[in-house]
Amino acid sequence: MTKKTKSVLDFRICRPDKTERWIRLKVYPVIKGDKVEYLTGMAEDDSARKASIFNMQKVNGWKDSNLEILSHDLRGPIGTVQMLSSIIGKNMPENKEVQKLTNMISEISKRNIVLIQNLLSREAIDTADVEISKERLDVVWEVHQAMDIYIESQKDLNKDIKFTHSHDQIYAELDSMKFLQIVNNLVSNAIKFTEENGCIDVHIEKLEKTFLITVADNGIGIPRKLHPILFNKYTQAGRTGVEGEESVGLGMWIVKTLTGAHKGKVWFDSEPKKGSKFYVEIPLES
Numbered sequence: 001m002t003k004k005t006k007s008v009l010d011f012r013i014c015r016p017d018k019t020e021r022w023i024r025l026k027v028y029p030v031i032k033g034d035k036v037e038y039l040t041g042m043a044e045d046d047s048a049r050k051a052s053i054f055n056m057q058k059v060n061g062w063k064d065s066n067l068e069i070l071s072h073d074l075r076g077p078i079g080t081v082q083m084l085s086s087i088i089g090k091n092m093p094e095n096k097e098v099q100k101l102t103n104m105i106s107e108i109s110k111r112n113i114v115l116i117q118n119l120l121s122r123e124a125i126d127t128a129d130v131e132i133s134k135e136r137l138d139v140v141w142e143v144h145q146a147m148d149i150y151i152e153s154q155k156d157l158n159k160d161i162k163f164t165h166s167h168d169q170i171y172a173e174l175d176s177m178k179f180l181q182i183v184n185n186l187v188s189n190a191i192k193f194t195e196e197n198g199c200i201d202v203h204i205e206k207l208e209k210t211f212l213i214t215v216a217d218n219g220i221g222i223p224r225k226l227h228p229i230l231f232n233k234y235t236q237a238g239r240t241g242v243e244g245e246e247s248v249g250l251g252m253w254i255v256k257t258l259t260g261a262h263k264g265k266v267w268f269d270s271e272p273k274k275g276s277k278f279y280v281e282i283p284l285e286s
Helices: 047-091 096-120 139-152 176-192 224-229 251-261
Strands: 002-004 007-014 020-032 035-045 135-138 159-165 171-174 198-206 210-217 265-271 275-283
Touching (some): 020 047, 047 096, 135 139, 135 176, 139 159, 139 176, 139 210, 176 198, 176 275, 251 265, 251 275
Antiparallel strands (some): 007 020, 020 035, 135 171, 198 210, 265 275
């Protein structure tokens, strides 16, 4: 009696001209008794199908990573709106109309934050591929734009926020929006983990071929056991802020991902109850 058991093998051929072809080989061992008598089968060029699969994976990865980063960073502005409405309400306690409107703003903001929180909790988003579009920008000017709202709100936040720089202008090749995501994540984290009357210092230093941005605070610091996993995705290092702000453990992963996309590096120093200092170093030119 003769039996055939099919196996499918995929392999890649790299040509001398650097092009690649994918081959799908269907193998049929012909068995007589307990022995394989011979192999038969067919080979076909599978390059087009493989290219379609890889392209689909790339598009899905780009979509998922950008959706994740966008969703995470929407929490910041909405949280700021909620905070500012609360400040207005506290400053005008006798005005019933203002109280009514600020309560509505706060409630709407809260609902949207919950919606975003639910989106970010999906484990289906796994890719860190980020596409960036660089242009020559003045880093000092860019960071000033990000810092203005924090500095203007520092009295209401009960924190001392400062921004300094080694040069009035520092030019580098950056993706403006994604670079500001790095800055906002670091500064908002510093505010989140710094108690009232604390200090937050942001500084930009121009080096020979790179620039270095540091964000330092004298807040609650980061426990030693969390240091190795701080930049992981959905990390357990995500902690509740000093005023009860929740975390999904994505902020530092986003900082690392976007810094890496700029061919830069990020690291930090921190001690419990003594604060934290984050460093982001990015090349001035691609």
